[in-house]
Amino acid sequence: MKGWSLQNSAENKENKKKAVRSSLRHFITYVIVTTVIIFSPLVLTGCDLMEDAAEFAGELKGKLRFRDDEDRDDDDLIDLVSDEKDYVITITDDEAEWNSFDNAAKLSPSGMTSLRLDELSDVTSGYYYMMVSDEEKEVYDEIYTLLTGFENDSVLSTTDTDMIDHAFTCVLVDHPEIFYVKGYSIKTYTRDGVVERIAMSGTYTMTQSQVMEFLPELDRYYYACTAAIPADGDEYTKVKNVYEYIIRNTEYDLRAPNNQNILSVFVNQRSVCQGYAKAMQYILNRLGIFCTLVEGTVKENEAHVWDMVRINGRYYHVDTTWGDASYKLVGESNDGNALRPPEINYDYLCITTDEILETHDIKEIVPLVKCDSIDDNYYVREGLYFTSVDDEGLRRAFEKAYEQNLPTITLKCADYDVYHDMEEYLLEEQKIFNYLENTSVNFVTVEEQREIIFYL
Structure with missing residues (x-):
């Protein structure tokens, strides 16, 4: 990028034409987005399971409450104990801010779909929901209901942790109004080495009333x-x-x-x-x-x-x-x-x-x-895109900028050939003064963007 001042030689015959060229810096501010995952596994087996589970639930009579609420119906209870085998409960906390997307971007659920454009024509939100498999849509709906209801320990229809993670990310991508969730935790119920169910809780940054x-x-x-x-x-x-x-x-x-x-x-x-x-x-x-x-x-x-x-x-x-x-x-x-x-x-x-x-x-x-x-x-x-040096188009663009009292006007060129032609026409030949109300002008050339910015 190059900054210049240009004075009309026709208006200022006594002065020599000169251009002050300054090196400009191109500052681009980026945000570094990081993911921090803290896992806190807790494994309870055999008699320890009975004692510890009864301790945090308050009651174990063949069934165990997995919610903290005292007034849940029997439908909210999970059958944890069979006649032969006990469950192993593993609790995993994902305290990561979901913002990085990195884990989800690496996942490729087998049922991921690609919609035709006409199927999206009436959709204004929920794009990620539309683009996952029917199986994952069900998990997505469960997670959405869980998060919007501030629920905890809700049993999901899948035991695929990759799908859960991907669906969770898709829910938060689709719903900016869910600004009070930063992660989730899951309880994995395993028997004889086989995961039989997973219950999910949201990690909420505020209460529903807040x-x-x-x-x-x-x-x-x-x-x-x-x-x-x-x-x-x-x-x-x-x-x-x-x-x-x-x-x-x-x-x-x-x-x-x-x-x-x-x-x-x-x-x-x-x-x-x-x-x-x-x-x-x-x-x-x-x-x-x-x-x-x-x-x-x-x-x-x-x-x-x-x-x-x-x-x-x-x-x-x-x-x-x-x-x-x-x-x-x-x-x-x-x-x-x-x-x-x-x-x-x-x-x-x-x-x-x-x-x-x-x-x-x-x-x-x-x-x-x-x-x-x-x-x-x-x-x-806005009439600022040029595929060639267009006198009438330039005249309209500058007139509009003056009418709107704009401090600058940026001319965008379709390719580098047009850009160099515009430089030659407006700057070297000083035709810029055909469109200006002043007899001098400051401007910046941004070659990598094929743009010339004039300060009015």
Whole structure:
């Protein structure tokens, strides 16, 4: 990237034409997402099982309560003792923040399915649910019911721990409103070396009543975020407005509390990538727009999360985090003041899979739709995407920027040939002054993104 100042030689014949070129740095902020798993196995066998189980349950008469509640019905009891063999109970605690997705990304459930696009056309949420097998859908539903009901020790329909882990991740990916769960624990009931049942408990960060206290905050943010969307705004307009609002009202902060869920954005206005992405997902889903999370890595294999949206039937990647913190431009203007970076970086608003792969690697937890349209890409929709040097298109773009009182305008070129042609036309030949209201201009060239940014 290169920063310049340019003065119109026709307007300033006494001065020699000069351009100040400054080396700019491309700052990209990433979040490191880690997983910490603490296992606490407890094995009870023979007489020890009887004594210890009776001690924590209070009663053993051929049956044992596995819930703490005193008023459970008999349906909540598990038959632990047979005439011949006793169970071995193993308790495993997964205290990991689920955010890394790493374990789920490595799993390949045998029944995983790939839907046709037309089967997704009416779906606004629950993408991961749609993409797993029927067997895993049943487990997903059980886990969803468990977590939303703040339940513990619920018996699942499977003993496949890989499927349980994958389904648990899919539930939390699909449901940003479940912001009060950070992990889970399971009790494995084994007899004669065979696992016969598994009971699951959520690891909750707050009580149900505490969750209810936050709901008005979620509504307040939602209505503030969507207030500026025109009543007749199309899906692109809604996505763009939400993207801009979250960026303008959130500070990227690795130390932000609750930074793996929506509370960090909605309540504290400070977050990291997962908070940004889940906030985007939550609001767009409430607006009736399809949005789901995508997990992967960025530079130096650092974990990262962003969104995939559907606009007018076509799918796009959206990275709100990088729209806010992907880079800073540092240059010198002609009066010695540092150039401020654009408030919002639109390079990651509605882009293709090929474009996102230039800077991101995708880890598929379930099969993902390939995004191959640019129809609703930001630069295309705003008249800032150029496939050639287009005098009329440039004139319209600058007139619109002045009408909207924008501080900058970014011109995006379709390929490097167009980019170099635009550089020659606007900068070397100084045709930029055909479109400006001033006689001098500061600008930045970002060759790797095929962009020229002018400060108006």
